[in-house]
Amino acid sequence: MTDARPPLPQPRFLPMSRAEMEALGWDELDVLLVSGDAYVDHPSFGAALLGRWLTAHGFRTGIAAQPPWEGPDAPGGLARMGRPRLFAGVAAGALDSMLAHYTAFRKKRSDDAYTPGGRAGARPNRACIVYAGLVQRAFPGLPVVLGGIEASLRRAAHYDFWSDSLRRSILFDAKASAILYGMAEHAILALARELDALAAAGLSADRAALRRRLPALLARIPGAVFACGRAELPGLLPSAAETVELPSFEAIQADPKRLIEATLLLERQVHQDRAFALQPSGDRLAVMTPPGQGLDGQELDALYALPFARAAHPSHAEPVPAAAMMQGSLTAHRGCAGGCSFCTLALHQGRRIRSRSRASLLAEAEAVARSRGFSGSISDVGGPSANMWNARCAAEPARCKRASCLTPRICPHFVTDQPGFVQLLRDVAAVPGVRHVRVASGWRMDLALQDRAACGAMVREFTGGQAKVAPEHMSARVLALMRKPGFSVFEEFLALFGRESARAGKEQYVVPYLMSAFPGCTDQDMRDLASWLQARGWKPGQTQCFIPLPGTAAAAMYAAGADLAGNPLPVARTDAERLRQHAVLAPPARPGRSRPGRKR
Numbered sequence: 001m002t003d004a005r006p007p008l009p010q011p012r013f014l015p016m017s018r019a020e021m022e023a024l025g026w027d028e029l030d031v032l033l034v035s036g037d038a039y040v041d042h043p044s045f046g047a048a049l050l051g052r053w054l055t056a057h058g059f060r061t062g063i064a065a066q067p068p069w070e071g072p073d074a075p076g077g078l079a080r081m082g083r084p085r086l087f088a089g090v091a092a093g094a095l096d097s098m099l100a101h102y103t104a105f106r107k108k109r110s111d112d113a114y115t116p117g118g119r120a121g122a123r124p125n126r127a128c129i130v131y132a133g134l135v136q137r138a139f140p141g142l143p144v145v146l147g148g149i150e151a152s153l154r155r156a157a158h159y160d161f162w163s164d165s166l167r168r169s170i171l172f173d174a175k176a177s178a179i180l181y182g183m184a185e186h187a188i189l190a191l192a193r194e195l196d197a198l199a200a201a202g203l204s205a206d207r208a209a210l211r212r213r214l215p216a217l218l219a220r221i222p223g224a225v226f227a228c229g230r231a232e233l234p235g236l237l238p239s240a241a242e243t244v245e246l247p248s249f250e251a252i253q254a255d256p257k258r259l260i261e262a263t264l265l266l267e268r269q270v271h272q273d274r275a276f277a278l279q280p281s282g283d284r285l286a287v288m289t290p291p292g293q294g295l296d297g298q299e300l301d302a303l304y305a306l307p308f309a310r311a312a313h314p315s316h317a318e319p320v321p322a323a324a325m326m327q328g329s330l331t332a333h334r335g336c337a338g339g340c341s342f343c344t345l346a347l348h349q350g351r352r353i354r355s356r357s358r359a360s361l362l363a364e365a366e367a368v369a370r371s372r373g374f375s376g377s378i379s380d381v382g383g384p385s386a387n388m389w390n391a392r393c394a395a396e397p398a399r400c401k402r403a404s405c406l407t408p409r410i411c412p413h414f415v416t417d418q419p420g421f422v423q424l425l426r427d428v429a430a431v432p433g434v435r436h437v438r439v440a441s442g443w444r445m446d447l448a449l450q451d452r453a454a455c456g457a458m459v460r461e462f463t464g465g466q467a468k469v470a471p472e473h474m475s476a477r478v479l480a481l482m483r484k485p486g487f488s489v490f491e492e493f494l495a496l497f498g499r500e501s502a503r504a505g506k507e508q509y510v511v512p513y514l515m516s517a518f519p520g521c522t523d524q525d526m527r528d529l530a531s532w533l534q535a536r537g538w539k540p541g542q543t544q545c546f547i548p549l550p551g552t553a554a555a556a557m558y559a560a561g562a563d564l565a566g567n568p569l570p571v572a573r574t575d576a577e578r579l580r581q582h583a584v585l586a587p588p589a590r591p592g593r594s595r596p597g598r599k600r
Helices: 020-025 047-055 097-101 127-139 146-151 170-174 185-200 207-216 230-235 249-254 258-272 297-304 319-327 344-351 356-368 419-428 452-462 476-482 487-503 523-535 553-560 575-585
Strands: 033-036 062-065 087-091 144-149 159-162 165-167 178-180 224-228 241-243 276-281 285-286 327-332 379-382 466-472 510-518 543-545
Touching: 033 047, 033 127, 047 062, 047 087, 047 185, 087 127, 087 146, 087 185, 127 144, 127 146, 127 170, 144 146, 144 170, 144 185, 146 170, 146 327, 146 344, 159 553, 165 249, 170 178, 170 224, 170 285, 170 487, 178 185, 185 207, 207 224, 224 230, 230 285, 241 258, 249 258, 249 276, 258 276, 258 344, 258 553, 297 356, 327 356, 356 419, 379 419, 419 452, 452 487, 466 476, 466 487, 476 553, 487 510, 523 575, 543 575
Parallel strands: 033 062, 033 087, 087 144, 144 178, 241 276, 327 379, 466 510, 510 543
Antiparallel strands: 159 165, 178 224, 224 285, 276 285
């Protein structure tokens, strides 16, 4: 389908009210985006990113940020801009709403970095479900499409830590029309164009007919999830479509080990980009189309060149803490080749690295340097792992059976450009108005050690006193379950970091991220790690108790009490067991206190 709509002028902020719409000359929206975060017009925030993308392709897009959930017509409610012409997109925000609200010990958090004033409680629990219900009440018959991290990782049957139960696909619980999973720019634009074509043909007014047409329409869109009956399926999929059937919701309820099987099949579908994944739930199927390719480098450059205000919407009376954190941050690439079993990044963004060009990043650095209130410091140039910029797979990804490009050892087909990344940092540092460039994203240590000259330059020139790395543990057994490199990699990195810091005449520190209570981890494993730290006089400040995030392999291991091959594992399951392990490294914290920054 061709893009017949001319781009719209980009306003300073996308509208959040009827008055802002009218100021733009818009009598209605094409698309309404509902978000559990405040609206910060910065490319690190999903609603801003997708809203700008849609507007650049000719679709009038408005944002309902953290709408009240008492009802759609409440003051500030999502109905205030009127019924959108095509559909509403719903996302919980940058974090799963349950993770945003509760600690690893299910205590309520007292702050939220994505809310004005940092206050907790501005979004509901299970925000996608609640917001979808609000849209359906406000605009009966309007297609409601879920997206973002919460919906993406809950698109299939999943273990939910906060209720300690198996839950079916969020598509069914939200009664939504579809999910667009992963990084959804291509999918959301394809959906807008398809629905726009139906509207132009006069076929969207009959709501029942539109509902019947949606599955066939969605089956053509990579990265979509929709529901249908099994008898309907043959008429929806292409004749040569490859399919993989996941264990049903009911089968996993009967045998939790089957969640491991389902999770590994879904991982493979994401990484190989080919098959339709099917999962029965009752008499319905959740149909997951292949994930598609994501934006390529040129498309990323075009997206990040859009005129983001890099500020919170003026309707927010108090500062949004995350906005200050991201102000001087540049996203260099998407995707993560690591495939850590507890991490959501590769599942959501894909394992294939897609990088922006040097010219694009320098142009953004120049824009940041000109922005009001810029401190002179670029706080980060990175992504899921800083030193994966311009990395690529030299093999055919569709034939790869690995869960990680980096473990148990780095794949010989995974090619990096770490000297090029160092030169990029130097070029950013040379931008007028920029005084310092730092790399705040976590470094992948095993990659850094492949090119010690480049790693040394990063330590000497672009470390602001601290380097964040993630050894996670020291037990070889636990690290293998995590899909992390052996502990000797961390020890080698420490030695190199110390030498290069001394060479630069700097007193600098490594900040290691460590984890307690991972499936397979015992109390003795934690004591061994504590002994290693104590012998070196370290008091770790970045210790996190494992949280089984929906959709991850580690969550499946936790729920099943087994490793990925089905062998029994010790699991610290009760709060008492988890607290006991955690307290070996970290003293008890004040209940509910959290700080933004690390996301799993």
